[in-house]
Amino acid sequence: MSTEEKKETEGTDISRRQFFKEAGAISAAVAAAAASSVIAPEEAEARTTFAEMFQKNYRLMTDEEKKEAIARLEQRHSEEYGKKVTVDGSPAIKDVLFGYALNIQKCIGCRRCVHACVKENNQSRHDPEIQWIRVIKMEKGNFTVDDMNKGYPANANESFGIQVGGNAYKNSGVALEGQHYYQPETVPEKDAFYFPIQCHQCEKPPCVKVCPVRTTYRDPDGIVVIDYNWCIGCRMCVAACPYWARRFNWGDPNLPAEEMNPNTHYLGNRPRMRGVVEKCTFCLQRTRKGRYTACLEVCPVGARKFGNLLDPESEVSKILDRKKVFRLKADMNTYPKFFYFID
Amino acid sequence: MKSKIDFVLDFFSYGLKGGAKYYTWLGILALFILPWAYGSYQQLVAKGMIVAGYTDQISWAIYEGNFVFLVGVAAAAVTVVFPYYVYHYKPLKNVVLIGEMLAITAVIMVILFILFHMGRPDRLWHLIPIIGIFNWPNSMLTWDILVLNGYLGLNIICGFYSMYKRYTGQPLNEKFYMTFVYISIVWALSIHTVTAFLMNTMPTRPMWFHSLMPIKFISTAFAGGPALIIVALLTVRKNTKLEIPDEAINLLSQIVVWCLGIALFLILSEVVTELYPSTEHSFQLKYAMFGMFGLTKMAPWMWASYIMMIGSFILLLIPSVRKNYTILPIICVTLFIGIWIDKGLALVIPGMIPSPIGEFSEYTPTWIEIFIVAGNWAIGFMIFTILAKGAIGVMLGDVLHPSAVGKKVAHH
Known part of the structure; x- marks a missing residue:
């Protein structure tokens, strides 16, 4: 975690330098924002974040405020990710x-x-x-012929002579944690169908x-x-x-x-x-x-x-x-x- | 104004003074603060909620469970306020203020837990009308914010207004005072009702989606809350000069036993309704009670809670046990923990298992979460101890304005 954080900070520094070098080439809104703030990069970033912290809900902003909010984000993200x-x-x-x-x-x-x-x-x-x-994998139709001899009660001795079977039903979509991240060699798998959500x-x-x-x-x-x-x-x-x-x-x-x-x-x-x-x-x-x-x-x-x-x-x-x-x-x-x- | 400042200073300096036993108790509670501070820093400042055991599947867990439970504790103040002011049941004279101090403490703890529940506590101001957006009446959470803060205000007004008047030896303005008392009685019911509505209006979570929820919340609250008040009263009686008659404790233990009985009946109704047909909508309760697909972490808690509640109920039905003040607090603590499990952990967490699209996963709190929860409770106990001690000082006449010495004014 800490090494990654370090890497990110380094990236930011480089990007910040690049950003000020290439300020003219960047979009008009960003350039305007940068021009209006002839201050140290750290200060600019702090000001961006500060303004961002107190901005209104997007839906209630005027067109002008929306433009400003967008310019702030473009500036901050361009610096953070080192690209326009x-x-x-x-x-x-x-x-x-x-x-x-x-x-x-x-x-x-x-x-x-x-x-x-x-x-x-x-x-x-x-x-x-x-x-x-999420792509949910389900057995075909939730019914499988292989399970046709299974049923309730699971223990045949408790069935009092009544034939057990026919309950090939699986609870649809039930999965354990991680099963949604299945990664088979080839798809589609036999007897499976899929349900993206x-x-x-x-x-x-x-x-x-x-x-x-x-x-x-x-x-x-x-x-x-x-x-x-x-x-x-x-x-x-x-x-x-x-x-x-x-x-x-x-x-x-x-x-x-x-x-x-x-x-x-x-x-x-x-x-x-x-x-x-x-x-x-x-x-x-x-x-x-x-x-x-x-x-x-x-x-x-x-x-x-x-x-x-x-x-x-x-x-x-x-x-x-x-x-x-x-x-x-x-x-x-x-x-x-x-x-x-x-x- | 000067006398008001004097009151606050005298109240808290009395609340913070005590014997060796008192400081030992506060010292033990203070031990929890350091790990709490570490956990709070990790979650609120350094890393965010990722330090907790939460996942997208289980996005409400231990903080929310404690929040729901503590709203009930806050509401339970009404079990002493109502009999005293509506039925004029005199033995509760010295209990009312302690009930109100408990309500204030519980709401503060609720706010603490909510702070840790929020992903962005720094943006809480977005909820403030005019500068932010308050999605009222649509969002049930906004109702909850209104009733909880209102309840906190009402209890501060009722409790501290009457104490201030005693402190200065002035008579109460009856109309002013009683208006707030009656409002607070109704309001107490509203806080727990709305908290239930917050959860049971989500058909996505079948375990919560039933109309028993509000009444079950209130009945468990009126069992667990007075149980805590009984323990507090017995402690007060043993360690201070404040007079707490047996009748007060007996009334509360009766309230506990009947409300617990109703709660158990409601739990039975819920279990039968869910398990008899046993559709896929019963999975969440089935997970909580028996575990499913090999995931059984919640089941021991659930059964421990059932055993604690049923056992306490049976014992409390026996009058001689109810009146045995050595056994009574042990039973009260047991059933308090039982209800804490039932309405906290075992209600909130299984509501997330399985997820709305059928994914079963389990939740384990991290140490940081445990530090924070334990710390919040320790802070709560500390606040309650100090507030109750101050209130006792006022009731005993130890906290008194110099100008009021010798004045005799009848008070509630």
Whole structure:
């Protein structure tokens, strides 16, 4: 731990020097911020952090304040990671409501989406690695022919002559800790099927309702976002989420500079800090720019589909129209914008 | 104003003075402060909550368990305030203030545990309306903040106002005082109800998702809280000149036994409702009681708690045991620990096992967590000892303003 910390500090020093050398080349906002503060780098950093500490909730900021907050972050992160980091503040696009559809018939459980997501969204890489997507491995249909002679009671002597069997049922989705991180040689495994879960971007999100400071809210395009700078770390949302989609930064996130994705969004994949909650945002840094999510792009079998639910011609709308679609835990009445389907 | 400052100074200087026994007790409590300070530094400053045994699967555990339990202890002050002011049960005359001091202490401890629960305690100001955002009435946590702080204020007003008036030898403003007393009686119920609502409004956690929760919280609180007050009263009676009649202790032990009986009935109802059909929604309680898939860490605690509560109940049903003041405090401590397990650890942690998507994992507290929890309790005991000692001084007339010497004013 201590050696890593040392390494990070060294990295920061180099980056700070580079930053002031290349200040002119960096984006206009950063340059303006730097120009207005002709002071020692340490002092600049302290001032940035200080201003950041007392900034308002992102949703309540004026456009001017948003710009300042973004400039502060760009400056700080560019210094920290030794490269030009952009923090985007693009709002939701008008007349867009994002929806996601996942073909569970196609998913082969390779978990490439899990890792692509970590890479794209700047999660902590080690101690611990934070993963937003969970792929649950289940035995085919929860029923296996091999178990057909098993049943209740387990001990045949207690059955009083009644034939025991037919109970090939397994509790669906039950796993022991760590089993979600399975890493087989080849996929798909025999007699297994897979069920990826991530944030469902609910229409009635329980996490938003329980948040005492409204740091998490639904943006107009349906994405449930978090202002990491406003989160107080009470984890009410973690407890309330039916899909276990939220992750907490128990310690300082470990994000090596060389692995850091510099194209970030304020409400999305910008680096997080200790003690705040994070989760999937449908890669809004990409999707608000008309791109697909990282998990969709990496999927080798095309199981993942994404698009605008308000556009009847979008792929996702057509899937909802024509395929056999269901939602996970529909009984919770949270109306997810994440759908599962089979052909 | 001067007399108010004098009061505070006299109150605390009396609270901090005592014999060898008293200093030994405070000294033992002080021993817990050093590891506590080390743990606090590690968690709050150096490394964050990663030094605790928490995981994304088990994101609420020992701090939250203690928080929930202590809200109950705070609410329990009403078990002495209510009979005294509503039923005018005179033997409780010298008990009311001690109950109020316990309530103040318990709420301070609740706030301490919340501080360690927060990922970003430095951002607590985000909750303050106007400069921050207070998501009221939507967020149940905001309700909890309101009722807990309100309760702390009410008890400080009731307790310290009446003590100040005794100190200066002035009569109480009855209308002013009784208004706050009646409000605090209702408010005491609200704090534990809202804490139950905080948890049982999450269908994601099937073990918490039942409407028995608020009444179970209150009944266990009204068993555990007075049990602690009994121990405190017996200690006070033995070590000070303050008169605590037997009737006061007998009334409290009756409250304990009936509330414990109701609590056990509610626990039985819950267990039968969950285990008889035994669906997948019963996994959390089944994990707590028997362990599942080889994970059995919680089961011994759960059964220890059941045995402690049932055993105490049966013993307390016998009048001669209730009136035996040698055995009574032992039973009270036992059932206090039993309820601490039931409403703290064994309620909060199994609510996280399995996770909402079916992952079973277990939780082990780290030493740092244990240091912090033990330290918080030691701080709590210390605050209660000093507050109660000061209050006793006021009641005995030892803490008195010079101008009030010789004045005789009838007080509650």
